[in-house]
Amino acid sequence: MHGLHTEVSGLMRRVATEIMMPRFRNLAAHEVNDKTPGDPVTIVDQESEALLTDALARLLPGARVVGEEAASLDPTVLDGIGNGTVWIIDPLDGTKNFSEGIHPFAIMIALTVDGEREAGWILDPTTDRMCHAARGLGSFVNDERVRTQPTTGPLPVAALALHYLDDERRQDLIERSRDALNLVAIPRCAGEQYPRLVLGQNDIALFERTWPWDHAPGGLFLEEAGGRIARPDGTPYRIGTPGVGAIAAATPELWDRAATVMFG
Template identity: 55%
Template sequence: MHPLNAQVDALMRAVSAEVVMPMFRSLAADQIEEKAEDDYVTAADKLSEKRLTEGLLAIDPSTRVVGEEAVAADPTVVAGIEKGAVWIVDPIDGTGNYAAGRPPFAIMVALAVEGTIEGGWILDPITGRMVHAALGAGAFVDGERVHARGTGAALPVAAITTRFLPAGMRERIIERLPGRITEAAPPLCAGEQYPRLVLGENDVAMFWRAQPWDHAPGALFLTEAGGRLARFDGSPYRLGEDRTGLLAAASPDLWDRAAAILFG
């Protein structure tokens, strides 16, 4: 586990207990905003990020924090994310679900040093499940080491998010799915999707949006568990790249199989 695991775990659980869960299904209409199409922020997101930011800087004052809502307010905050020691924070992942009063949603934190993700944490506030990974030290669920295992199904079970894809690409991919992929409903929450890949519920997931706060913790968790995350062309996922499109799979073999099906 990461050397800071206990401190980060405790902070995230405190924010969940004191901010996120008390406000779940208790938000007033004026506490929910639409930043862009299908991109929501709530008063709970903002307070969660404030508390997480304060707590993470208290753990290590030499770091800085790149939070989703801070970047929404000032896009320059994300600049240089690949330099120095940086906490990456998604105060509530799956805000659309949270705002609608339904699960899943998650609190997510990653620690990157010089562009390398060294620690990742994903907390499910409803169940209390903590997903954690440390670079070179493995992937863990509630403290128990795990290895990605896939579903074992004849056809890959894939959560394919196509709604944000460019129209031409969307049509080509949808045409390729019948008889080659078993579609699974995307949870609309990366903090739930990555655990599903490791825990044998899904084999493959495809994302178009690739913001660091959505993917940094899950990327480390998946790869430390033995899975693979890469761009559609097979190039590695790196912090600081302003690119779209990610394909994730429970194993390198499943990644190759899915890429051949989806992209030819």
């Protein structure tokens, strides 16, 4: 796994250096388009995914590569994602932030085998922070092993992604959480949210949409550091298994507390 980690992390840093950072705060108007209203895609997403797809396919011959942008153009790319060896790519997580010239944003890659998350990488191109995890081997930030560090305030710090909920459900969650959780803004970037859960900034995160490229790398990073991600009903989050929503928390105990507050 060490050799593979070296190859993948080097590839991600190449994308950051050659494609991503030269265009940060330097995008032309024609280099940003909307996939759907409010959901932009940039030339950086497209060029990053093309380079990563080609390189990862050569790195493990026979493995499939599933990229966010390829799947947005052809949803059948996701068919059978839970079978065989699959690379999952988010070439620019936090595209909206990037297109607005603000941080955070990230490059994320996961390696899965028959739906099991085997390894994950999250690179913050602005700081060169590399978060990496391998199943059964732990979580690392720039090669230093890390464990989750819950916050020490009177209430757990929770970042709830409420944007995709209807008004009634959104208000219900806010009311349920009012005296039980310390609600904070989300970073609009899963590649930042998962490190926040591990590194002592947030205790709990709630997600409505759980695309594999957003959650496969970070979910493994969280779990290998001592945290938990699962569907709100407690069902494990697994690649290729349908489900809606997920709770992620710095510890299993915090996960239980969050589930009771928000869904009990």
